[in-house]
């Protein structure tokens with residue numbers, strides 16, 4: 001059903017956390033360049049983060065249910081898109097997507113976006129993926 005005056009548009013956000021380790025290393029750069037670009041984050045031993053992910057949907061508030069999406073369903077989609085592939089994993093070694101794609105927070109956001117698009121029955125309502133890699137480093141991705 002398309003939105004009408006009786007179906008206002010709302011933004012629904014769910015926040016989840018996951019932990020993972022990684023090393024910033026680009027296959028498109030040589031070792032010297034990798035060290036120059038990524039500095040301490042290029043260390044062979046890697047390092048870990050407690051990521052916070054905010055997923056926002058934008059869609060009509062369905063009259064019958066009063067919801068953009070049932071949060072219980074959103075939880076399941078986020079579990080499949082975020083926790084199952086990445087929680088307590090080494091992103092570079094355990095997640096095939098990052099085999100040749102550097103595991104920056106930008107690319108983690110794109111990975112989550114693509115996973116959610118596959119999981120959700122109506123992917124058009126996915127509005128934004130926001131990730132806090134640390135308290136100070138935040139990435140927003142809107143599929144552009």
Ligand SMILES: Nc1nc2c(c(=O)[nH]1)N=C([C@H](O)[C@H](O)COP(=O)(O)OP(=O)(O)OP(=O)(O)O)CN2
Nearest residue numbers: 024038041049103104105106107133134135136137
């Ligand atoms: N554009 C990006 N730049 C950097 C990313 C990234 O994902 N995208 N990631 C890193 C490192 O992985 C690392 O996570 C940065 O962490 P760190 O410097 O320890 O964290 P803070 O900036 O929060 O802490 P400071 O104490 O201020 O250094 C690097 N660059």
Ligand SMILES: [Zn+2]
Nearest residue numbers: 022041047049
């Ligand atoms: Zn990092």
